[in-house]
Amino acid sequence: MATFTVQQNLQLLGKYRYAEIQAMELMGSWAYTMVQPDIKIAFGRHMYQDAVHADLIGKRIPELKGRSKQYQYIAPSDEYVKIVETIWKADDELRRMIGLYRVLKPAVIDALKQHLTRVELPADEPTAYILRHIADEEEDHIAWAETVIPRLGSPEHREQAVAWEKELKQRLQEAGGVWAEGKPPGTYAFTKTHPYSKLPVRDERWNVIPPDAEFVEKNWSFDTNEGKLHLLHDLLNSEFITVERMGRILADCPDIPWQMKVDMAHQAWDEARHAEIVQRRLEELGGHVGMFPTSCFGWEQDVNRPDPLERLALSNMTFESESCKHLRDWIAKAKKTGDARSQQLVEFLLADEVNHVLYGVHWIDELTKDDPLRRKRVLAYPDQVLSGQHPVGVYFKETVNAVGDRQ
Ligand SMILES: [Fe+2]
Numbered sequence: 001m002a003t004f005t006v007q008q009n010l011q012l013l014g015k016y017r018y019a020e021i022q023a024m025e026l027m028g029s030w031a032y033t034m035v036q037p038d039i040k041i042a043f044g045r046h047m048y049q050d051a052v053h054a055d056l057i058g059k060r061i062p063e064l065k066g067r068s069k070q071y072q073y074i075a076p077s078d079e080y081v082k083i084v085e086t087i088w089k090a091d092d093e094l095r096r097m098i099g100l101y102r103v104l105k106p107a108v109i110d111a112l113k114q115h116l117t118r119v120e121l122p123a124d125e126p127t128a129y130i131l132r133h134i135a136d137e138e139e140d141h142i143a144w145a146e147t148v149i150p151r152l153g154s155p156e157h158r159e160q161a162v163a164w165e166k167e168l169k170q171r172l173q174e175a176g177g178v179w180a181e182g183k184p185p186g187t188y189a190f191t192k193t194h195p196y197s198k199l200p201v202r203d204e205r206w207n208v209i210p211p212d213a214e215f216v217e218k219n220w221s222f223d224t225n226e227g228k229l230h231l232l233h234d235l236l237n238s239e240f241i242t243v244e245r246m247g248r249i250l251a252d253c254p255d256i257p258w259q260m261k262v263d264m265a266h267q268a269w270d271e272a273r274h275a276e277i278v279q280r281r282l283e284e285l286g287g288h289v290g291m292f293p294t295s296c297f298g299w300e301q302d303v304n305r306p307d308p309l310e311r312l313a314l315s316n317m318t319f320e321s322e323s324c325k326h327l328r329d330w331i332a333k334a335k336k337t338g339d340a341r342s343q344q345l346v347e348f349l350l351a352d353e354v355n356h357v358l359y360g361v362h363w364i365d366e367l368t369k370d371d372p373l374r375r376k377r378v379l380a381y382p383d384q385v386l387s388g389q390h391p392v393g394v395y396f397k398e399t400v401n402a403v404g405d406r407q
């Protein structure tokens, strides 16, 4: 088989990038409705890895003289897009996992592996290097999914889902997979729109109380074991919320700048790791998930805003900025009481949280620098949500001023 020319590369790389971005958006779109916490965590990790895959490909394309934007994002075929849409619409966890990890991702790996057999070497070693890396990570994603899929759904469900899987694979094969050779690029498009969301889904262990109920978990202090359990338990839920709300930005706002998507996906990954870290520490200290009631305060006011910058103003610049203050206090108390393990872990959490606040500051600053009205509306949003509500210890005004100082 002949090796690929520069031009042939350009016709395929944008298709791989399209497939990676679709996978990222599917996970982002689904995360808050998935019951299984380990799926939410893996989605946080995979969203970021898929963003990196798309990013690597996106940087290789202009190196091959594909400077025009059209090379960056090529829908393989209309049928391919319709298959992604069918999978996005699946409303149970089992079908979603099957659609993404047994149909879409294996098709990407097939395409990459075939591509790798036809790379002109060493001339096109940079493409080979990227594709090999992506194929390896995608194989890890699939291997993880295969540990989860067997415990989802009832036997009857599983039987139907396997028939559905076969059907989708057949459709995708007839469509020519991700290469879609001989087919025109897709022009069909769909948006991953969500209904109004009051709360994210939690498994049966959690006791989620209404957002406007009296919720004072943050009044506890990190210098006693009981205080740590309350605070870590509350934080664990916040970490899940943030994976979920980052996913929603990726799915809801496909038109934001690419680097902003990479940042949001990075944050989803950070929060997924935080959830793992916090749950482990909670359990080491004798606690467990669901031991206290939980509140999802701010969720409804975040994910239902059409302007993603309002979401960042409320959650990144206000709640996460507040969270940094709490974490600094925890570190001091852990140190004072000789809890070196908590101290070490919380120091890592804090390092990430500071970046999350900066994502908010940076993107609001960047995207509103020529739009003072939007900036004003965005920065006023937290005030609007919080006036009349007094969640424990939110000092949003200070945060807003911090951005004002940067101008
Ligand atoms: Fe976090």
Ligand SMILES: [Fe+2]
Residues within 6 Å of the ligand: 242, 271, 320, 352, 353, 356
């Ligand atoms: Fe965060």
